[in-house]
Amino acid sequence: MRLRRRVLQAGLVVVGLSLLAAPVTAQSVNRAAIDDLNEQLLYVALPLTLFVELTLVYVIYRFRNNDDPKPTVDDPALEVTWTAATGAILVFVGVSAFVVMANPYITPAAAEASAGGGDAFAEDTQIDVLAYQWGWEFSYGEASVTTEERLVLPADKNVTFRLRTTDVIHAIYIPQLGVKQDIFPGRTMTARTHATEPGEYRLYCAEMCGAGHSKMDATVVVKNQSGYDAWMENQTTAAG
Structure with missing residues (x-):
């Protein structure tokens, strides 16, 4: 019962933080692009944070009275899974950030360079x-x-x-x-x-x-x- 209450409290904290972090209406195209990126990263970060915290609570509770710990057993399938998942997350974050950085309102120098010497913003x-x-x-x-x-x-x-x-x-x-x-x-x-x-x-x-x-x-x-x-x-x- 106590564990369930703690898990519920942790979930409420995460939800509350997500509401506080939700962006307000943007006042410019620049700000909208930045807010969209922050929102995308938030949707990735919140589930990961919740998963890690719940796993931590479970491990603390499950092994709280373990007076005879055993060595960790190798699990190649699990290691491959979390490595692949981490790689996929990093690719998503990198691509999302690149798209925003290539925006001519965020990095106008890139748009000027692609104009071939002309004035991209005439x-x-x-x-x-x-x-x-x-x-x-x-x-x-x-x-x-x-x-x-x-x-x-x-x-x-x-x-x-x-x-x-x-x-x-x-x-x-x-x-x-x-x-x-x-x-x-x-x-x-x-x-x-x-x-x-x-x-x-x-x-x-x-x-x-x-x-x-x-x-x-x-x-x-x-x-x-x-x-x-x-x-x-x-x-x-x-x-x-």
Whole structure:
């Protein structure tokens, strides 16, 4: 009876953890791809965790009063089975991760390389991002519009960031949009997103870059297309 109660408690804990780990609605194509991968891995990890824990509880209970233990008996069939099962799981995890890493929103450099020297994202909204100790500057294509500490994006449209730094290594990180990319001195890096939910999000620097690192953040505002066009027109008028 006590063993059954413990097994039930362990099962409830695992189920509770799975509910807590369930992803919320994604705010971008990037985040959706990452959440889908996490969900796939969760469906693999939870049964394995439950199996191992139940086996452990059974072994502890079954052999709790074994004062004369015997050597383990070789079982080639069992060893082949668990080795094959482990290999299958690793192949599944590897393939799932590769599919996500090949996504042009997660690894835009791969899409650019496959374009054969052309601009794979010519139709995207282009935003130049300049990182410096300790702030952010955003320039919006050919519109002569520049903002600091506030990034405005159109919803339901592909956006490409051209990332540069004036000093040390920085990293752009927008958790809710699934964007994260290191920025190296002397190089132009690329990040890409496709936001699906208008709203306000946070942007952080994810590389320790000096004494002001903790304050190097910005606000990301995603607007619907009409709102974005109106904002861009107001900014252009004000700049002129």
